[in-house]
Amino acid sequence: MNNFQYSRATDVADAIRLLNSDPDAKLIAGGTNLIDLMKENVERPSRLIDISRLPLGKIEETAQGGLRIGALVPNSDLAYHPQVEQRYPLLASAILAGASAQLRNMASVAGNLMQRTRCAYFYDTATPCNKRSPGSGCSAVGGHNRNHAILGASPSCIATYPSDMCVALAALGALVHIAGPTGERRIALEDFHRLPGDTPHIDTNLGASEMIIAIELPPGGFSRNYSYLKVRDRLSYAFALISVAAALNLEGNAISEARLALGGVAHKPWRSLEAEQSLRGRAATADHFAHAADLLLQGASAASHNRFKIELARRAIVRTMMQAASAAPQSQAHKKIA
């Protein structure tokens, strides 16, 4: 790890002032990803600004009937919060599908949004990587890319964004509350992460001197018909090959609203309004879900080793939507896929 200066922020304004005064400084809360990347020499911040003691650790009701989740709420506390378990079980399930119990205890909600790709070439400082070292090239395009993107990739970068939590947040239509030097703003979670294009080193639309202060969940939690299915190379504690967040509102067997987001396939959680709207008013059947899957996977394209992910995604979408429709969500402890 490189030598760095350490500052403990006294409040949000202080953290932003410290960020603003040093372009190479980084915020640290849980540190689960940042410390790892510093040990690999991928991240070399001049200064760490410790925000772990700021009062951003509450989960509160919003006036609109949703929840406002403070940026520093640990992932485990969010997953096990009674309001989240009851009203947003899709989010609880997705969080529990990710990382390990120890890491979930450490990792903050905002840090989960800020985590970087697990592309092996991004981690390996001996190889070219446009995300780590802009303009150096992409080693994954002609390399080991079994786990890489099938949607939204560019010739510069085929990395995937690894969060499970954010796949559920995308499906639920969450908002990200941001504070910066000129005040506060909020953007949709879906607009928070970027596609790589020719600037894959920029993961998010967060400004250089901005920080996340909260995540807001809208009132609709899809608490009856939902499922989060994560397909990976081992049964636990592995990043997704494909993950699917599915949520439905049903009137009888007819779908009044559908939400569908994919993880492990792109530089951000992947949603398609066209796919979701195709299900409105339709019966909750495998055929209709397969049609929605085809719409969501429109434009999918494989690299040299990950062609299987396109068909795997299609099947996983149908399976997860059927689990949601039958109110039989995937368990994250009992691994048999119903």
Added chain:
Amino acid sequence: MAQPSHQVPERIPVTLVVNGTKRDLDLAPWTTLLDALRDHLNMTGTKKGCDHGQCGACTVLVNGRRVNSCLTLAVIKDGAEITTIEGLAKDDALHPLQQAFIDHDAFQCGYCTPGQICSAAGLLAEGRAKNADEIRELMSGNLCRCGAYPNIVAAIQQAMGRP
């Protein structure tokens, strides 16, 4: 990528309450909790395995919650209560998990065992695991290269008082 800072900052005073004893340290800010325990306090019960949060050998309890000490900066935990494997036994009595690991032969080489036991102590405190499947899932952050998993699950079930 940022250029490295060549200015080495002052060491920072850090107080940790380790197994009930207040310990005052002066640490460089990049010292992990794991290195503070092993190299500065000479408490080598907590093991360094992968040093990247992938194996769980470094698991300790911080304010009662299990964490990977290799991915925790000591300075951030200034003032925290740390429980390591050295702090689980009370007087001459082994912690129920320590006894259960012996009863079930829940190790072979033993290198992962301090992390397994501290992680299991965190699991019991969380109260979320109710059966073997849930124990396996919620212990998945602790790897055992010897493959003692079935006996580890049995030991935790014994300490939990559940079949």
